[in-house]
Amino acid sequence: MSEPILKVSNLETYYGPIMAIRGVSFEVPTGSIVTILGANGAGKTTVLKTACGVMDPQKGSVTFEGREIQRMDPDKVMRLGISHVPEGREVFPFLSVRENLRMGAYTRKDPDGVAQDLETVFGYFPVLKERADQRAGSLSGGEQQMLAISRALMARPRLMLLDEPSLGLSPKLVKEIFDIVLRINRERGVTILLVEQNANMALQTAEFGYVLEVGRIVMADTCARLLQKEDIKEFYLGIKDEGARGQRRWKKRKTWR
Amino acid sequence: MTDRARPSYWHGEKAASDRPTGSRGRKLDIFLQLTLNGLAVGCIYGLVALGFVLIYKATELVNFAQGDLLMLGAFVCYMAVVWWGLDYWLSFLIAVLAVAAFGALLDAVLLRRVIGQPQFAVVMLTIGLGAVFRTFASVTWGSEIYTLPTPFGGVTRIAGVTISHQYLSIIVGTLILCSVLYGFFNHTRIGVAMQATSQNQLAAYYMGIPVKRIFSMIWAISAGVATAAGVLLAPVTLIDINMGLAVALKAFAAAVLGGFGSIPGALVGGIVIGLIELYAGATLPDGFKDTAPYIVLLVMLVVRPQGLFGTPGRKKV
Numbered sequence: 001m002s003e004p005i006l007k008v009s010n011l012e013t014y015y016g017p018i019m020a021i022r023g024v025s026f027e028v029p030t031g032s033i034v035t036i037l038g039a040n041g042a043g044k045t046t047v048l049k050t051a052c053g054v055m056d057p058q059k060g061s062v063t064f065e066g067r068e069i070q071r072m073d074p075d076k077v078m079r080l081g082i083s084h085v086p087e088g089r090e091v092f093p094f095l096s097v098r099e100n101l102r103m104g105a106y107t108r109k110d111p112d113g114v115a116q117d118l119e120t121v122f123g124y125f126p127v128l129k130e131r132a133d134q135r136a137g138s139l140s141g142g143e144q145q146m147l148a149i150s151r152a153l154m155a156r157p158r159l160m161l162l163d164e165p166s167l168g169l170s171p172k173l174v175k176e177i178f179d180i181v182l183r184i185n186r187e188r189g190v191t192i193l194l195v196e197q198n199a200n201m202a203l204q205t206a207e208f209g210y211v212l213e214v215g216r217i218v219m220a221d222t223c224a225r226l227l228q229k230e231d232i233k234e235f236y237l238g239i240k241d242e243g244a245r246g247q248r249r250w251k252k253r254k255t256w257r
Numbered sequence: 258m259t260d261r262a263r264p265s266y267w268h269g270e271k272a273a274s275d276r277p278t279g280s281r282g283r284k285l286d287i288f289l290q291l292t293l294n295g296l297a298v299g300c301i302y303g304l305v306a307l308g309f310v311l312i313y314k315a316t317e318l319v320n321f322a323q324g325d326l327l328m329l330g331a332f333v334c335y336m337a338v339v340w341w342g343l344d345y346w347l348s349f350l351i352a353v354l355a356v357a358a359f360g361a362l363l364d365a366v367l368l369r370r371v372i373g374q375p376q377f378a379v380v381m382l383t384i385g386l387g388a389v390f391r392t393f394a395s396v397t398w399g400s401e402i403y404t405l406p407t408p409f410g411g412v413t414r415i416a417g418v419t420i421s422h423q424y425l426s427i428i429v430g431t432l433i434l435c436s437v438l439y440g441f442f443n444h445t446r447i448g449v450a451m452q453a454t455s456q457n458q459l460a461a462y463y464m465g466i467p468v469k470r471i472f473s474m475i476w477a478i479s480a481g482v483a484t485a486a487g488v489l490l491a492p493v494t495l496i497d498i499n500m501g502l503a504v505a506l507k508a509f510a511a512a513v514l515g516g517f518g519s520i521p522g523a524l525v526g527g528i529v530i531g532l533i534e535l536y537a538g539a540t541l542p543d544g545f546k547d548t549a550p551y552i553v554l555l556v557m558l559v560v561r562p563q564g565l566f567g568t569p570g571r572k573k574v
Contacts, residue, residue, distance in 0.1 A: 054462065078465035090460040092453045103453050106446070107465040155465065 003066065005030040005159050005191045006051065011060035011070075013043075013050045020046040022215035023060070028159070028193050033185050035194040035202040035223070037236060038212035044195040045087055047212070048161045051193075052084045053077040064159065079107050083157035087164045089148040093137030097128055100136045100147055104154030114154070121150035124180050142173040149177070153184060159191045160184070166198040174198065178205050199236035203227050211236075289418045291535045297424035297493075299531020300431035304486035305508035306515065306523035307438075308479035314455040314518055315475045316372055318379050322387035323483055324505025328498060329390055330356045330484025331491045332398050335405050345408055349488050353481045360480025361473040368476070369469060387501075394498045405491040423492045430489045434482065435524065451475060507534070510554050516567020525565060529553070
């Protein structure tokens with residue numbers, strides 16, 4: 001692990017007057033899976049949106065492979081090699097599954113490679129092959145998530161930003177999708193930045209994790225160690241060692257130690 | 258479509274000589290004639306409505322200057338044919354390309370900036386642009402009425418029905434244009450990307466589709482289609498600076514009738530409006546020619562507010 005593929009430093013992003021990201025810095029080493037955990041409204045999605053150019057930061061920088069990309073248009077960022085799987089899938093509802101996948105490869109000029117990758121993603125998600133000529137809007141939520149991931153993969157990205165892939169899916173499907181994410185990382189060498197509320201799944205898949213609270217990173221460690229921390233266990237995994245009746249709950253504070 | 262325009266005895270067994278004579282046959286001829294002309298006029302409305310719908314679907318802007326783009330296109334073609342003495346087909350091509358380029362430019366320098374502004378700002382802006390175009394046309398080409406010389410002067414008489422080549426050229430031209438556009442939107446990479454952009458703009462950005470350039474291209478297509486409609490219409494209504502106004506209003510009605518946002522709806526809506534207009538003009542008292550389409554539209558909006566091809570209003574969450 002040499003240069004980090006993505007480096008974010010002192011990022012500050014606003015929604016109008018509201019400061020959503022309050023000086024966030026983190027790194028994603030090349031070839032790794034890094035996760036950002038956080039509750040609703042912590043700013044996870046905003047971090048990804050700023051990284052991929054949909055939102056412009058007020059301050060700070062985003063560096064991808066040594067190149068500053070903040071304030072770039074999202075389609076240009078994508079051409080550099082960053083694919084974004086947005087929250088809520090965002091497939092093209094009236095295009096067929098196959099057309100959706102082809103749109104993922106819009107920026108590519110090698111038809112043979114595209115055809116080959118189409119077979120690869122059909123290999124990952126055989127259900128997409130069965131439904132290749134169906135409208136994407138008629139797929140189930142899980143199938144749409146598979147499609148969104150496959151579509152992002154069709155661009156042959158070097159970095160993939162995954163925003164809540166587990167949203168609204170059954171535990172079995174979540175497991176299936178995370179297995180594929182792991183395979184994509186291992187087999188194709190795609191670096192993955194994963195944003196999740198499903199902390200358990202995310203920490204088991206990723207190598208390194210950051211915890212985001214109200215726009216700030218409050219904890220950063222390897223996932224193995226994060227899994228052992230008391231605060232993570234209590235607030236993200238819902239495991240409590242003591243106080244089964246929750247008497248201590250009212251005065252328990254997060255200490256981030 | 259063309260089959261209906263033809264007399265029913267076109268297909269053989271009844272020879273022209275043993276068709277019913279007298280007033281019944283005469284009425285049938287008039288009816289067929291009206292149908293043919295209605296189809297042609299409807300095709301023009303349909304093409305202009307198509308322009309409305311394309312722009313609206315992609316950018317959520319309603320372009321009230323669509324009719325004036327049609328007028329500009331007709332004038333450019335007139336200029337090329339009469340002033341420069343060019344061939345009709347070459348002039349047609351020049352007009353379509355010139356106005357399409359102008360449409361793209363319009364988007365790039367002006368309309369891109371009003372996306373996301375209140376609809377009223379956009380409505381006023383495009384209405385104002387239309388007025389600017391008309392002024393420009395009257396300064397450049399004069400405010401008289403001009404005749405565009407076309408190769409479609411003749412008529413064909415088929416079993417008593419006079420088919421004017423002008424009207425026929427509109428129908429054939431529309432069919433060709435629609436099949437070209439259909440092929441483009443469904444079978445080319447950029448065409449599918451345009452559909453994708455209309456369906457989900459944010460996701461299109463994520464795919465690396467240059468959304469802004471796609472918008473300009475959609476404006477170019479809309480302006481080009483309007484020009485084609487204008488040039489095809491020119492021999493029928495003649496060219497003057499106000500030729501776009503009446504067409505645009507009816508075309509807007511056609512787009513609403515078809516369910517604003519549906520491309521086949523726009524074309525079918527246009528044809529329905531065109532047919533109603535001609536039938537009403539021939540059978541009802543004076544003045545109904547222009548009001549009948551709106552009466553039908555009104556009834557339609559009460560009975561089926563989403564239009565012929567529209568889906569009931571559902572806001573995606």
